[in-house]
Amino acid sequence: MNKIIKKTNLSPNVIQLEVEAPLIARSRKAGHFVIVRVDKNSERIPLTIAQADINKGTITLVIQTIGVSTRKICALNEGDFLSDLVGPLGKSTHIEKFGTVLCACGGVGTAPMLPIIEALKKAGNRVITVEAARTRELIILEEEVRKYSDEVIIMTDDGSYGNKGLITNGIEDVIKKEKVDLCITIGPAVMMKYVTLLTKKYDIPTTASLNTIMVDGTGMCGACRVSVGGKVRFVCVDGPEFDAHQVDFDEMIMRLNAYKDFE
Amino acid sequence: MMTKEDMLALRNESWREELRKKLKNKERASISRTHMPELNPEYRSHNYEEVNQGLSLEQALVESKRCLDCPDPQCISGCPVGINIPMFIKNIERGEVLEAARVLKETSALPAVCGRVCPQEKQCESRCIMNKMGKDPVAIGYLERFAADYERESGSISIPKLDSSNGIKIAVVGSGPAGLSFAGDMAKSGYDVTVYEALHEIGGVLKYGIPEFRLPNEIVDVEIEILRKMGVKFHTNIIIGKTISYEDLHDAGYQGIFIATGAGLPNFMNIPGENLSGVLSSNEYLTRVNLMHAGRSDSDTPVFLGKRVAVIGGGNTAMDSVRTARRLGAEKAMIVYRRSEQEMPARVEEVKHAKEEGVEFMNLYNPIEYIGNEKGKVKQMIVQKMELGEPDASGRRSPIPIEGAIETIDVDLVIVSVGVSPNPLIPNEFKGLNTSRWGTIIVNQDTMQTDLSDVYAGGDIVRGGATVILAMGDGRKAAEAMHVGLQTNNKK
Numbered sequence: 139m140n141k142i143i144k145k146t147n148l149s150p151n152v153i154q155l156e157v158e159a160p161l162i163a164r165s166r167k168a169g170h171f172v173i174v175r176v177d178k179n180s181e182r183i184p185l186t187i188a189q190a191d192i193n194k195g196t197i198t199l200v201i202q203t204i205g206v207s208t209r210k211i212c213a214l215n216e217g218d219f220l221s222d223l224v225g226p227l228g229k230s231t232h233i234e235k236f237g238t239v240l241c242a243c244g245g246v247g248t249a250p251m252l253p254i255i256e257a258l259k260k261a262g263n264r265v266i267t268v269e270a271a272r273t274r275e276l277i278i279l280e281e282e283v284r285k286y287s288d289e290v291i292i293m294t295d296d297g298s299y300g301n302k303g304l305i306t307n308g309i310e311d312v313i314k315k316e317k318v319d320l321c322i323t324i325g326p327a328v329m330m331k332y333v334t335l336l337t338k339k340y341d342i343p344t345t346a347s348l349n350t351i352m353v354d355g356t357g358m359c360g361a362c363r364v365s366v367g368g369k370v371r372f373v374c375v376d377g378p379e380f381d382a383h384q385v386d387f388d389e390m391i392m393r394l395n396a397y398k399d400f401e
Numbered sequence: 402m403m404t405k406e407d408m409l410a411l412r413n414e415s416w417r418e419e420l421r422k423k424l425k426n427k428e429r430a431s432i433s434r435t436h437m438p439e440l441n442p443e444y445r446s447h448n449y450e451e452v453n454q455g456l457s458l459e460q461a462l463v464e465s466k467r468c469l470d471c472p473d474p475q476c477i478s479g480c481p482v483g484i485n486i487p488m489f490i491k492n493i494e495r496g497e498v499l500e501a502a503r504v505l506k507e508t509s510a511l512p513a514v515c516g517r518v519c520p521q522e523k524q525c526e527s528r529c530i531m532n533k534m535g536k537d538p539v540a541i542g543y544l545e546r547f548a549a550d551y552e553r554e555s556g557s558i559s560i561p562k563l564d565s566s567n568g569i570k571i572a573v574v575g576s577g578p579a580g581l582s583f584a585g586d587m588a589k590s591g592y593d594v595t596v597y598e599a600l601h602e603i604g605g606v607l608k609y610g611i612p613e614f615r616l617p618n619e620i621v622d623v624e625i626e627i628l629r630k631m632g633v634k635f636h637t638n639i640i641i642g643k644t645i646s647y648e649d650l651h652d653a654g655y656q657g658i659f660i661a662t663g664a665g666l667p668n669f670m671n672i673p674g675e676n677l678s679g680v681l682s683s684n685e686y687l688t689r690v691n692l693m694h695a696g697r698s699d700s701d702t703p704v705f706l707g708k709r710v711a712v713i714g715g716g717n718t719a720m721d722s723v724r725t726a727r728r729l730g731a732e733k734a735m736i737v738y739r740r741s742e743q744e745m746p747a748r749v750e751e752v753k754h755a756k757e758e759g760v761e762f763m764n765l766y767n768p769i770e771y772i773g774n775e776k777g778k779v780k781q782m783i784v785q786k787m788e789l790g791e792p793d794a795s796g797r798r799s800p801i802p803i804e805g806a807i808e809t810i811d812v813d814l815v816i817v818s819v820g821v822s823p824n825p826l827i828p829n830e831f832k833g834l835n836t837s838r839w840g841t842i843i844v845n846q847d848t849m850q851t852d853l854s855d856v857y858a859g860g861d862i863v864r865g866g867a868t869v870i871l872a873m874g875d876g877r878k879a880a881e882a883m884h885v886g887l888q889t890n891n892k893k
Contacts, residue, residue, distance in 0.1 A: 162644060179694075179701055181702045182601075182693070210701075221601070223638060224599065224638040224639070224640060224644070225640070226643055226644070227640070353688050354609075356600075356640065356826065357666050357825070357826060358665045358666070358667070358684050359681075359682060359684045359685035359688050360682040361682075363669075370669055370676070375824070392677075392678060393678055395678070396678035396679070396777075396778075397703045
């Protein structure tokens with residue numbers, strides 16, 4: 139049982155929870171995720187860790203309402219408990235001084251990108267973040283993103299905030315302006331697919347953090363499998379980050395929709 | 402562990418001598434083996450009720466008479482944990498069923514589980530003297546289950562005797578059969594044992610893998626409760642190597658660590674269409690149903706309710722999956738196995754039960770491709786007909802494709818059950834732990850000690866995919882060796 143210490147609404151259907159998890163707060167690194175089970179009838183779902191506070195013994199999770207389980211989580215309040223929380227899972231982000239790193243995040247993908255931005259900056263990289271959303275009120279964690287980014291470009295589909303356009307427009311502007319050594323992308327699968335197509339065109343090494351369906355999250359079930367470079371890989375133990383240019387996004391998107399009819 | 406002399410001394414106790422005299426061996430051998438009462442196949446294939454109903458007291462008393470109480474009982478050497486089999490059976494014969502249960506618990510932490518899922522026909526029962534006399538072996542497994550169930554239902558469950566506490570902290574990684582067996586033995590020897598489990602339930606494969614109709618969770622929970630009463634502590638939702646590191650365990654004062662994380666990663670065949678939706682591993686399918694209770698109205702976890710289900714493989718897990726599919730409403734539930742029934746690794750009883758429940762066996766067929774609909778959901782499988790060739794390295798005749806013999810079969814759910822590979826999580830996180838080229842942890846076969854002197858390992862993380870009882874045997878062996886090691890160290 140893990141107690142919810144703080145609940146913040148980030149946008150109409152995105153909430154941020156600060157949850158008691160002292161062991162995970164201490165052992166997690168950028169890129170790690172956790173598996174949450176809200177109550178005894180709930181699914182086990184993967185959520186990426188946005189932030190951690192070792193002193194308070196808490197981790198921060200950002201959740202978008204998309205299905206039964208996320209609706210249940212979002213309905214919880216401060217003082218309530220998550221039935222089960224396990225982690226940190228997956229491999230942490232490989233951090234070193236690459237030079238200029240472009241962090242391309244969309245929607246709630248900004249939350250897991252946050253610790254990566256921080257770690258990259260601390261490793262001496264120039265960090266340019268392109269954050270995108272459909273509209274102004276869906277842009278989350280902007281202040282936190284700005285704290286560790288050298289430059290932040292906000293893109294909205296409707297132009298209600300930042301620049302009008304898709305994330306790929308923002309990325310292409312950066313690429314045309316300066317040399318980018320690495321791109322990291324986290325967000326909806328379709329978005330990552332198009333980011334990847336673009337960076338492939340410019341031959342920029344790209345890492346994508348995948349958020350697939352999982353059950354146990356420890357390598358046991360294989361629900362999270364993806365094709366990377368023609369080989370089957372498990373997101374939970376081999377990932378969640380992969381060489382984006384090798385990921386079969388179309389297959390991944392098809393697999394993400396496998397249980398859609400059940401919702 | 403009990404020596405041959407100890408066993409002989411117990412055999413020479415007067416009650417056993419008298420019992421032996423009561424009936425002539427010829428009379429004992431003339432009793433025919435009892436049959437396990439089972440639920441009606443049509444009824445049971447629509448629910449999760451346990452198929453085998455267990456022997457009645459009358460049946461057990463008769464069956465126990467069939468055991469000749471041999472001077473050199475071979476059944477014991479066929480048991481991976483070395484249960485004193487004649488001793489417990491003779492206690493049943495004299496009507497001391499609770500004492501029989503106590504004898505079982507001296508060596509096995511999970512008798513009610515083993516009595517249900519052990520392949521006795523390949524172990525203890527295969528060595529029974531009755532076989533040599535041209536008779537069916539004593540139903541040791543049925544009797545084991547009977548004694549354990551009798552004790553549980555009597556309400557007077559005995560807790561094994563514990564040595565006085567030595568205060569030495571021991572960590573167990575994983576709460577499946579290997580971990581539980583190890584924990585039980587170490588607790589008996591006076592250690593302060595803590596079991597860490599990654600999932601939210603204790604029991605490992607006994608909970609997420611083996612279905613209710615073969616092993617009810619309630620039975621597992623009772624055995625776990627006994628371990629708790631013996632002082633074993635359990636922590637769920639902890640991943641050793643991630644949540645808590647090897648170094649953390651040292652810092653917390655743990656002097657011995659037993660790794661029993663099981664065989665994690667499901668194998669796939671790497672054939673076209675295997676990543677279509679509706680094609681999943683037996684681990685995923687069974688975990689959804691058994692651990693997450695998918696298919697029940699109060700569970701949020703979804704599961705595909707296939708009408709035409711193909712399960713690929715011929716092991717016990719394949720049988721568990723196909724029988725689960727029947728219970729979830731499959732009209733056509735098929736086993737697709739590339740060899741013939743003779744080579745099938747599943748227990749004879751599982752195959753029999755599956756057939757009774759209407760499962761179709763497509764033996765000597767191998768899937769070569771899956772075809773999906775416009776949404777990427779599987780709709781057909783293409784299978785290759787096989788024939789048996791010469792025996793391969795495993796001694797089984799290897800299947801060879803018959804050229805041109807290809808069929809297409811409509812399916813809406815495919816469950817791949819072709820084995821598992823060791824989970825790399827622990828080997829990746831414990832520096833200095835060596836693994837084989839298959840990813841299994843390398844241990845000294847006599848002691849189960851790894852290349853890290855305070856770390857022992859057993860079960861499927863060492864074997865790569867075996868049975869509950871072999872895992873339990875490893876746990877016992879490791880406990881004995883670790884106990885000896887720690888006693889020697891602490892005397893220095």
